[in-house]
Amino acid sequence: MIRPHDSVIVHTLARVFTPIIQLFALYVLFHGHYSPGGGFQAGTLFAASVILPIIVFGIQGSLIVLERRAIILGGIGILLYAGIGLVPLILGEEFLNYGELPIPGMEASARRHWGILGIEIGVAIAVAATAVSIYYSLRERGEGEGK
Amino acid sequence: MADILLYRPHFVAFIILFLLGIYIMVVNLNLVKKLIGMYLMQTSIILFFITLAVKRDGTIPILVSSATALPPEAYANPLPHVLMLTAIVVGVSTLGVSLAMVIALYRQYNTLEEDEILGKMK
Amino acid sequence: MTLFDDYLLLLLAVVMALGAVFVRDLFSGVLTLAAYSFFLALLWAGLGAVDVAFTEAVVGAGLSTVFFLVALFLTSHEEKVRKQLQVKIMALGSLGCLGFLLLFGSVDLPVVGDPESLPSKHVSSHYLRKSLEETDTPNVVTAVLADYRGFDTLGEATVIFTAGLACWMLLRRRDDSAP
Numbered sequence: 001m002i003r004p005h006d007s008v009i010v011h012t013l014a015r016v017f018t019p020i021i022q023l024f025a026l027y028v029l030f031h032g033h034y035s036p037g038g039g040f041q042a043g044t045l046f047a048a049s050v051i052l053p054i055i056v057f058g059i060q061g062s063l064i065v066l067e068r069r070a071i072i073l074g075g076i077g078i079l080l081y082a083g084i085g086l087v088p089l090i091l092g093e094e095f096l097n098y099g100e101l102p103i104p105g106m107e108a109s110a111r112r113h114w115g116i117l118g119i120e121i122g123v124a125i126a127v128a129a130t131a132v133s134i135y136y137s138l139r140e141r142g143e144g145e146g147k
Numbered sequence: 148m149a150d151i152l153l154y155r156p157h158f159v160a161f162i163i164l165f166l167l168g169i170y171i172m173v174v175n176l177n178l179v180k181k182l183i184g185m186y187l188m189q190t191s192i193i194l195f196f197i198t199l200a201v202k203r204d205g206t207i208p209i210l211v212s213s214a215t216a217l218p219p220e221a222y223a224n225p226l227p228h229v230l231m232l233t234a235i236v237v238g239v240s241t242l243g244v245s246l247a248m249v250i251a252l253y254r255q256y257n258t259l260e261e262d263e264i265l266g267k268m269k
Numbered sequence: 270m271t272l273f274d275d276y277l278l279l280l281l282a283v284v285m286a287l288g289a290v291f292v293r294d295l296f297s298g299v300l301t302l303a304a305y306s307f308f309l310a311l312l313w314a315g316l317g318a319v320d321v322a323f324t325e326a327v328v329g330a331g332l333s334t335v336f337f338l339v340a341l342f343l344t345s346h347e348e349k350v351r352k353q354l355q356v357k358i359m360a361l362g363s364l365g366c367l368g369f370l371l372l373f374g375s376v377d378l379p380v381v382g383d384p385e386s387l388p389s390k391h392v393s394s395h396y397l398r399k400s401l402e403e404t405d406t407p408n409v410v411t412a413v414l415a416d417y418r419g420f421d422t423l424g425e426a427t428v429i430f431t432a433g434l435a436c437w438m439l440l441r442r443r444d445d446s447a448p
Binding site for chain 2: 272276279282286289295298299305309313319321325328329332333336340343344348353357360368371375379381382384386388389392394396397398401407408409410413414421432433436
Protein backbone atom coordinates (compact mmCIF):
# COMPACT_ATOMS: atom_id res chain seq x y z
CA MET A 1 0.00 0.00 0.00
CA ILE A 2 1.47 3.37 -0.97
CA ARG A 3 0.91 5.77 1.90
CA PRO A 4 0.41 9.48 1.25
CA HIS A 5 3.23 11.81 2.30
CA ASP A 6 2.79 13.72 5.55
CA SER A 7 5.26 16.61 5.32
CA VAL A 8 4.06 20.21 5.21
CA ILE A 9 6.65 21.20 2.61
CA VAL A 10 5.58 18.52 0.15
CA HIS A 11 1.88 19.30 0.64
CA THR A 12 2.34 23.03 0.09
CA LEU A 13 4.55 22.59 -2.95
CA ALA A 14 2.10 20.15 -4.52
CA ARG A 15 -0.72 22.62 -4.01
CA VAL A 16 1.32 25.41 -5.59
CA PHE A 17 2.70 23.41 -8.51
CA THR A 18 -0.42 21.68 -9.79
CA PRO A 19 -2.07 24.76 -11.39
CA ILE A 20 1.31 25.98 -12.67
CA ILE A 21 1.87 22.68 -14.49
CA GLN A 22 -1.63 22.81 -15.97
CA LEU A 23 -1.07 26.37 -17.21
CA PHE A 24 2.24 25.34 -18.75
CA ALA A 25 0.56 22.38 -20.44
CA LEU A 26 -2.01 24.69 -22.05
CA TYR A 27 0.76 27.05 -23.16
CA VAL A 28 2.76 24.24 -24.76
CA LEU A 29 -0.35 22.95 -26.54
CA PHE A 30 -1.38 26.23 -28.12
CA HIS A 31 2.15 27.36 -28.97
CA GLY A 32 3.02 24.13 -30.74
CA HIS A 33 2.84 26.03 -34.01
CA TYR A 34 5.47 28.60 -33.13
CA SER A 35 7.84 26.90 -30.69
CA PRO A 36 8.71 23.32 -29.72
CA GLY A 37 5.69 21.64 -28.26
CA GLY A 38 2.44 20.21 -29.45
CA GLY A 39 -0.06 17.59 -28.43
CA PHE A 40 2.09 14.83 -26.92
CA GLN A 41 4.15 17.01 -24.61
CA ALA A 42 1.08 18.95 -23.44
CA GLY A 43 -0.91 15.79 -22.77
CA THR A 44 1.85 14.28 -20.68
CA LEU A 45 2.31 17.50 -18.69
CA PHE A 46 -1.40 17.60 -17.95
CA ALA A 47 -1.29 13.98 -16.83
CA ALA A 48 1.62 14.88 -14.52
CA SER A 49 -0.50 17.62 -12.95
CA VAL A 50 -3.22 15.04 -12.21
CA ILE A 51 -0.83 12.33 -10.96
CA LEU A 52 1.03 14.67 -8.57
CA PRO A 53 -1.91 15.20 -6.15
CA ILE A 54 -2.60 11.47 -6.18
CA ILE A 55 0.97 10.73 -5.12
CA VAL A 56 1.08 13.42 -2.43
CA PHE A 57 -2.42 13.33 -0.95
CA GLY A 58 -3.34 9.69 -1.52
CA ILE A 59 -6.13 8.33 -3.66
CA GLN A 60 -8.74 10.18 -1.60
CA GLY A 61 -7.09 13.47 -2.52
CA SER A 62 -8.43 13.41 -6.03
CA LEU A 63 -11.58 12.52 -7.86
CA ILE A 64 -11.65 8.75 -7.76
CA VAL A 65 -14.50 8.66 -10.24
CA LEU A 66 -12.35 10.52 -12.76
CA GLU A 67 -9.53 7.99 -12.74
CA ARG A 68 -11.74 4.97 -13.18
CA ARG A 69 -13.36 6.48 -16.22
CA ALA A 70 -10.32 8.24 -17.64
CA ILE A 71 -9.92 5.71 -20.42
CA ILE A 72 -13.22 6.87 -21.92
CA LEU A 73 -11.76 10.37 -22.37
CA GLY A 74 -8.90 8.75 -24.26
CA GLY A 75 -11.35 7.34 -26.75
CA ILE A 76 -13.03 10.73 -27.10
CA GLY A 77 -9.67 12.29 -27.99
CA ILE A 78 -9.08 9.73 -30.75
CA LEU A 79 -12.62 10.25 -32.02
CA LEU A 80 -11.98 14.01 -32.21
CA TYR A 81 -8.86 13.41 -34.28
CA ALA A 82 -10.52 10.92 -36.63
CA GLY A 83 -13.65 13.08 -36.82
CA ILE A 84 -11.73 16.13 -38.00
CA GLY A 85 -10.12 13.88 -40.57
CA LEU A 86 -13.42 12.36 -41.71
CA VAL A 87 -15.18 15.67 -42.44
CA PRO A 88 -13.23 16.29 -45.69
CA LEU A 89 -13.88 12.66 -46.68
CA ILE A 90 -17.63 13.17 -46.29
CA LEU A 91 -17.46 16.36 -48.34
CA GLY A 92 -15.78 14.61 -51.25
CA GLU A 93 -12.05 15.28 -50.69
CA GLU A 94 -9.38 13.04 -49.19
CA PHE A 95 -9.18 11.82 -45.61
CA LEU A 96 -7.24 14.20 -43.31
CA ASN A 97 -7.04 16.97 -45.91
CA TYR A 98 -7.55 19.97 -43.62
CA GLY A 99 -7.54 22.41 -46.51
CA GLU A 100 -11.11 21.37 -47.34
CA LEU A 101 -12.66 21.76 -43.91
CA PRO A 102 -15.91 23.80 -44.15
CA ILE A 103 -14.73 26.91 -42.26
CA PRO A 104 -15.97 30.03 -44.05
CA GLY A 105 -13.83 33.01 -44.93
CA MET A 106 -10.36 31.48 -44.84
CA GLU A 107 -7.89 30.39 -47.41
CA ALA A 108 -6.53 26.85 -47.56
CA SER A 109 -3.37 27.49 -45.51
CA ALA A 110 -5.32 29.08 -42.62
CA ARG A 111 -7.75 26.14 -42.66
CA ARG A 112 -4.80 23.78 -42.37
CA HIS A 113 -3.53 25.85 -39.45
CA TRP A 114 -6.79 25.40 -37.54
CA GLY A 115 -7.04 21.76 -38.54
CA ILE A 116 -3.60 21.10 -37.06
CA LEU A 117 -4.65 22.85 -33.84
CA GLY A 118 -7.81 20.77 -33.64
CA ILE A 119 -6.04 17.45 -33.94
CA GLU A 120 -3.33 18.51 -31.50
CA ILE A 121 -6.09 19.13 -28.94
CA GLY A 122 -7.49 15.66 -29.66
CA VAL A 123 -4.07 14.04 -29.25
CA ALA A 124 -3.44 15.92 -25.98
CA ILE A 125 -6.75 14.75 -24.51
CA ALA A 126 -6.03 11.14 -25.55
CA VAL A 127 -2.46 11.10 -24.19
CA ALA A 128 -3.39 12.77 -20.88
CA ALA A 129 -6.33 10.45 -20.23
CA THR A 130 -4.34 7.33 -21.14
CA ALA A 131 -1.34 8.26 -18.97
CA VAL A 132 -3.60 8.84 -15.94
CA SER A 133 -5.46 5.61 -16.68
CA ILE A 134 -2.24 3.56 -16.92
CA TYR A 135 -1.01 5.04 -13.64
CA TYR A 136 -4.31 4.25 -11.95
CA SER A 137 -4.36 0.69 -13.30
CA LEU A 138 -0.78 0.03 -12.19
CA ARG A 139 -1.29 1.42 -8.72
CA GLU A 140 -4.78 0.60 -7.59
CA ARG A 141 -5.17 -2.78 -9.17
CA GLY A 142 -1.63 -4.01 -8.73
CA GLU A 143 -1.75 -4.76 -5.06
CA GLY A 144 -3.16 -7.69 -3.18
CA GLU A 145 -3.23 -11.35 -4.08
CA GLY A 146 -4.39 -12.64 -7.42
CA LYS A 147 -7.80 -14.07 -8.15
CA MET B 148 38.70 3.21 -38.56
CA ALA B 149 40.29 5.57 -36.05
CA ASP B 150 38.48 8.55 -37.53
CA ILE B 151 35.16 7.08 -36.39
CA LEU B 152 36.17 7.53 -32.79
CA LEU B 153 37.53 11.01 -33.41
CA TYR B 154 34.92 12.62 -35.65
CA ARG B 155 31.81 10.49 -35.26
CA PRO B 156 31.55 9.45 -31.62
CA HIS B 157 27.76 9.26 -31.89
CA PHE B 158 27.90 6.00 -33.82
CA VAL B 159 30.27 4.41 -31.31
CA ALA B 160 28.01 5.46 -28.43
CA PHE B 161 24.98 4.09 -30.29
CA ILE B 162 26.68 0.72 -30.78
CA ILE B 163 27.73 0.53 -27.12
CA LEU B 164 24.25 1.39 -25.82
CA PHE B 165 22.43 -0.90 -28.25
CA LEU B 166 24.60 -3.92 -27.49
CA LEU B 167 24.43 -3.18 -23.76
CA GLY B 168 20.63 -3.23 -23.98
CA ILE B 169 20.61 -6.57 -25.83
CA TYR B 170 23.13 -8.04 -23.37
CA ILE B 171 21.02 -7.07 -20.37
CA MET B 172 17.85 -8.45 -21.95
CA VAL B 173 19.50 -11.79 -22.71
CA VAL B 174 21.66 -12.40 -19.66
CA ASN B 175 19.75 -10.91 -16.74
CA LEU B 176 17.01 -12.98 -15.14
CA ASN B 177 15.16 -10.17 -13.36
CA LEU B 178 12.12 -9.02 -15.32
CA VAL B 179 12.43 -5.31 -14.48
CA LYS B 180 16.12 -5.33 -15.43
CA LYS B 181 15.13 -6.74 -18.81
CA LEU B 182 12.74 -3.83 -19.24
CA ILE B 183 15.56 -1.42 -18.43
CA GLY B 184 17.56 -3.08 -21.21
CA MET B 185 14.64 -2.67 -23.63
CA TYR B 186 14.46 1.03 -22.78
CA LEU B 187 18.19 1.42 -23.46
CA MET B 188 17.78 -0.21 -26.87
CA GLN B 189 14.93 2.09 -27.82
CA THR B 190 16.69 5.30 -26.84
CA SER B 191 19.92 4.28 -28.55
CA ILE B 192 18.11 3.87 -31.87
CA ILE B 193 16.55 7.31 -31.42
CA LEU B 194 20.06 8.71 -30.88
CA PHE B 195 21.16 7.13 -34.16
CA PHE B 196 18.35 8.70 -36.17
CA ILE B 197 18.86 12.14 -34.64
CA THR B 198 22.55 11.94 -35.56
CA LEU B 199 21.57 11.35 -39.19
CA ALA B 200 19.48 14.53 -39.14
CA VAL B 201 22.18 16.96 -37.98
CA LYS B 202 23.46 19.62 -40.39
CA ARG B 203 26.64 21.57 -39.91
CA ASP B 204 25.83 25.27 -39.22
CA GLY B 205 22.17 24.41 -39.19
CA THR B 206 19.67 25.66 -36.66
CA ILE B 207 16.48 24.18 -35.21
CA PRO B 208 13.75 23.40 -37.76
CA ILE B 209 11.49 26.35 -36.90
CA LEU B 210 11.26 28.70 -39.87
CA VAL B 211 11.90 32.39 -39.51
CA SER B 212 9.41 34.58 -41.35
CA SER B 213 8.98 33.94 -45.04
CA ALA B 214 10.20 37.41 -45.96
CA THR B 215 13.78 36.29 -45.32
CA ALA B 216 13.52 32.70 -46.47
CA LEU B 217 16.67 30.72 -45.71
CA PRO B 218 17.67 27.75 -47.89
CA PRO B 219 16.99 24.26 -46.55
CA GLU B 220 20.68 23.83 -45.66
CA ALA B 221 20.26 26.29 -42.80
CA TYR B 222 17.82 24.09 -40.87
CA ALA B 223 18.22 20.65 -39.36
CA ASN B 224 16.40 17.87 -41.18
CA PRO B 225 12.91 17.65 -39.62
CA LEU B 226 11.78 14.30 -40.99
CA PRO B 227 13.74 12.01 -38.61
CA HIS B 228 12.57 14.22 -35.72
CA VAL B 229 8.96 13.44 -36.57
CA LEU B 230 9.60 9.69 -36.80
CA MET B 231 11.43 9.70 -33.49
CA LEU B 232 8.59 11.57 -31.75
CA THR B 233 6.33 8.67 -32.66
CA ALA B 234 8.98 6.18 -31.55
CA ILE B 235 9.35 7.71 -28.07
CA VAL B 236 5.62 7.72 -27.39
CA VAL B 237 5.11 4.18 -28.69
CA GLY B 238 8.07 3.08 -26.55
CA VAL B 239 6.52 4.40 -23.37
CA SER B 240 3.19 2.73 -24.19
CA THR B 241 5.00 -0.59 -24.64
CA LEU B 242 6.72 0.00 -21.30
CA GLY B 243 3.38 0.57 -19.57
CA VAL B 244 1.91 -2.67 -20.90
CA SER B 245 5.08 -4.63 -20.03
CA LEU B 246 5.01 -3.31 -16.47
CA ALA B 247 1.35 -4.31 -16.16
CA MET B 248 2.34 -7.85 -17.20
CA VAL B 249 5.20 -7.87 -14.66
CA ILE B 250 2.81 -6.83 -11.88
CA ALA B 251 0.30 -9.50 -12.89
CA LEU B 252 3.07 -12.14 -12.85
CA TYR B 253 4.21 -10.98 -9.40
CA ARG B 254 0.66 -11.17 -8.11
CA GLN B 255 0.46 -14.79 -9.24
CA TYR B 256 3.93 -16.18 -8.43
CA ASN B 257 5.29 -13.68 -5.85
CA THR B 258 8.71 -13.37 -7.49
CA LEU B 259 10.38 -11.36 -10.25
CA GLU B 260 13.10 -13.81 -11.27
CA GLU B 261 12.55 -15.64 -14.53
CA ASP B 262 13.85 -19.08 -13.55
CA GLU B 263 11.81 -19.14 -10.33
CA ILE B 264 8.66 -18.31 -12.27
CA LEU B 265 9.39 -21.04 -14.81
CA GLY B 266 10.00 -23.49 -11.96
CA LYS B 267 6.72 -22.63 -10.24
CA MET B 268 4.80 -22.97 -13.45
CA LYS B 269 5.63 -26.64 -13.82
CA MET C 270 27.51 22.82 -30.27
CA THR C 271 31.07 21.76 -30.63
CA LEU C 272 32.36 18.24 -30.85
CA PHE C 273 33.72 18.48 -27.31
CA ASP C 274 30.21 19.03 -25.93
CA ASP C 275 29.00 16.01 -27.89
CA TYR C 276 31.83 13.92 -26.49
CA LEU C 277 31.09 14.97 -22.91
CA LEU C 278 27.37 14.32 -23.07
CA LEU C 279 27.82 10.98 -24.85
CA LEU C 280 30.36 9.87 -22.26
CA LEU C 281 28.03 10.87 -19.42
CA ALA C 282 25.10 9.08 -21.05
CA VAL C 283 27.09 5.85 -21.51
CA VAL C 284 28.36 6.00 -17.90
CA MET C 285 24.78 6.49 -16.63
CA ALA C 286 23.57 3.56 -18.74
CA LEU C 287 26.33 1.32 -17.36
CA GLY C 288 25.41 2.43 -13.86
CA ALA C 289 21.73 1.69 -14.42
CA VAL C 290 22.34 -1.90 -15.43
CA PHE C 291 25.15 -2.94 -13.12
CA VAL C 292 23.49 -1.92 -9.86
CA ARG C 293 21.68 -4.47 -7.70
CA ASP C 294 19.02 -2.30 -6.12
CA LEU C 295 16.35 -1.67 -8.75
CA PHE C 296 15.27 1.69 -7.33
CA SER C 297 18.75 3.11 -7.88
CA GLY C 298 18.82 1.57 -11.33
CA VAL C 299 15.57 3.20 -12.37
CA LEU C 300 16.56 6.64 -11.09
CA THR C 301 19.91 6.37 -12.87
CA LEU C 302 17.93 5.53 -16.00
CA ALA C 303 16.06 8.82 -15.54
CA ALA C 304 19.40 10.65 -15.36
CA TYR C 305 20.48 8.87 -18.56
CA SER C 306 17.29 10.07 -20.25
CA PHE C 307 18.00 13.65 -19.22
CA PHE C 308 21.54 13.55 -20.57
CA LEU C 309 20.24 12.19 -23.86
CA ALA C 310 17.63 14.97 -23.97
CA LEU C 311 20.38 17.59 -23.43
CA LEU C 312 22.43 16.03 -26.22
CA TRP C 313 19.53 16.06 -28.66
CA ALA C 314 18.67 19.67 -27.83
CA GLY C 315 22.28 20.56 -28.60
CA LEU C 316 22.13 18.67 -31.90
CA GLY C 317 19.12 20.71 -33.01
CA ALA C 318 16.30 18.28 -32.23
CA VAL C 319 14.40 20.44 -29.73
CA ASP C 320 10.98 18.80 -30.14
CA VAL C 321 12.44 15.34 -29.62
CA ALA C 322 14.42 16.55 -26.59
CA PHE C 323 11.27 18.06 -25.04
CA THR C 324 9.32 14.85 -25.60
CA GLU C 325 12.11 12.67 -24.23
CA ALA C 326 12.46 14.84 -21.11
CA VAL C 327 8.72 14.82 -20.43
CA VAL C 328 7.68 11.37 -21.61
CA GLY C 329 10.89 9.37 -21.34
CA ALA C 330 12.45 10.75 -18.18
CA GLY C 331 9.18 11.71 -16.53
CA LEU C 332 6.40 9.30 -17.32
CA SER C 333 8.38 6.08 -17.73
CA THR C 334 10.21 6.69 -14.43
CA VAL C 335 6.86 7.13 -12.66
CA PHE C 336 5.58 3.86 -14.16
CA PHE C 337 8.75 2.01 -13.21
CA LEU C 338 8.64 3.32 -9.63
CA VAL C 339 5.00 2.38 -9.15
CA ALA C 340 5.69 -1.12 -10.45
CA LEU C 341 8.71 -1.46 -8.15
CA PHE C 342 6.69 -0.32 -5.11
CA LEU C 343 4.18 -3.07 -5.67
CA THR C 344 6.73 -5.82 -6.36
CA SER C 345 10.16 -6.44 -4.93
CA HIS C 346 13.16 -4.24 -5.61
CA GLU C 347 16.14 -6.44 -4.86
CA GLU C 348 17.78 -8.41 -7.59
CA LYS C 349 19.39 -11.76 -6.94
CA VAL C 350 22.94 -12.16 -8.17
CA ARG C 351 23.58 -15.31 -10.16
CA LYS C 352 26.60 -16.91 -11.66
CA GLN C 353 25.84 -17.76 -15.25
CA LEU C 354 29.29 -17.92 -16.70
CA GLN C 355 28.40 -19.91 -19.79
CA VAL C 356 25.52 -17.67 -20.85
CA LYS C 357 27.59 -14.55 -20.25
CA ILE C 358 30.54 -15.78 -22.29
CA MET C 359 28.35 -16.77 -25.21
CA ALA C 360 26.47 -13.46 -25.10
CA LEU C 361 29.67 -11.42 -24.91
CA GLY C 362 31.22 -13.34 -27.77
CA SER C 363 28.33 -13.01 -30.18
CA LEU C 364 27.59 -9.40 -29.26
CA GLY C 365 31.25 -8.56 -29.68
CA CYS C 366 31.17 -9.90 -33.23
CA LEU C 367 27.97 -7.95 -33.90
CA GLY C 368 29.57 -4.78 -32.56
CA PHE C 369 32.60 -5.22 -34.78
CA LEU C 370 30.38 -5.70 -37.82
CA LEU C 371 28.37 -2.58 -36.94
CA LEU C 372 31.57 -0.55 -36.58
CA PHE C 373 32.70 -1.77 -39.96
CA GLY C 374 29.38 -0.78 -41.47
CA SER C 375 29.34 2.67 -39.92
CA VAL C 376 32.32 3.70 -42.03
CA ASP C 377 29.98 4.02 -45.01
CA LEU C 378 27.46 6.20 -43.22
CA PRO C 379 27.44 9.91 -44.17
CA VAL C 380 29.64 12.31 -42.24
CA VAL C 381 27.80 13.84 -39.29
CA GLY C 382 26.55 17.26 -40.32
CA ASP C 383 26.77 16.89 -44.07
CA PRO C 384 24.04 19.05 -45.65
CA GLU C 385 24.24 17.13 -48.93
CA SER C 386 23.67 13.70 -47.38
CA LEU C 387 20.85 11.61 -48.80
CA PRO C 388 18.38 11.89 -45.88
CA SER C 389 18.30 15.66 -46.40
CA LYS C 390 17.21 15.64 -50.01
CA HIS C 391 13.88 15.04 -51.78
CA VAL C 392 10.88 15.39 -49.48
CA SER C 393 12.63 17.00 -46.52
CA SER C 394 13.76 20.08 -48.48
CA HIS C 395 10.20 20.45 -49.83
CA TYR C 396 8.85 20.48 -46.27
CA LEU C 397 11.38 23.09 -45.20
CA ARG C 398 10.67 25.33 -48.19
CA LYS C 399 6.90 25.15 -48.43
CA SER C 400 5.71 24.60 -44.86
CA LEU C 401 5.04 28.27 -44.05
CA GLU C 402 3.07 29.06 -47.19
CA GLU C 403 1.11 25.80 -47.30
CA THR C 404 0.20 25.40 -43.63
CA ASP C 405 0.87 28.76 -41.91
CA THR C 406 2.99 26.97 -39.30
CA PRO C 407 6.58 28.04 -38.61
CA ASN C 408 7.31 24.89 -36.60
CA VAL C 409 8.11 22.42 -39.37
CA VAL C 410 8.07 19.39 -37.05
CA THR C 411 4.48 20.11 -35.97
CA ALA C 412 3.42 20.72 -39.57
CA VAL C 413 4.95 17.45 -40.77
CA LEU C 414 3.68 15.50 -37.77
CA ALA C 415 0.09 16.77 -37.93
CA ASP C 416 -0.46 17.61 -41.58
CA TYR C 417 1.93 16.00 -44.04
CA ARG C 418 2.23 12.76 -42.04
CA GLY C 419 -1.06 13.01 -40.15
CA PHE C 420 -2.04 9.43 -40.83
CA ASP C 421 0.97 8.08 -38.90
CA THR C 422 0.08 10.31 -35.96
CA LEU C 423 -3.47 8.94 -35.96
CA GLY C 424 -2.00 5.42 -35.74
CA GLU C 425 0.31 6.48 -32.93
CA ALA C 426 -2.51 8.00 -30.87
CA THR C 427 -4.48 4.78 -31.36
CA VAL C 428 -1.49 2.79 -30.11
CA ILE C 429 -1.42 4.83 -26.91
CA PHE C 430 -5.14 4.34 -26.37
CA THR C 431 -4.79 0.60 -26.97
CA ALA C 432 -1.95 0.45 -24.42
CA GLY C 433 -4.20 2.09 -21.83
CA LEU C 434 -6.96 -0.41 -22.56
CA ALA C 435 -4.50 -3.32 -22.37
CA CYS C 436 -3.17 -2.19 -18.98
CA TRP C 437 -6.68 -1.98 -17.61
CA MET C 438 -7.60 -5.42 -18.97
CA LEU C 439 -4.40 -7.12 -17.77
CA LEU C 440 -4.86 -6.06 -14.16
CA ARG C 441 -8.53 -6.78 -13.76
CA ARG C 442 -9.77 -8.82 -10.83
CA ARG C 443 -12.75 -11.08 -10.63
CA ASP C 444 -14.93 -8.63 -8.73
CA ASP C 445 -14.20 -5.61 -10.90
CA SER C 446 -16.98 -3.85 -12.73
CA ALA C 447 -16.56 -1.98 -15.98
CA PRO C 448 -15.71 1.74 -15.80
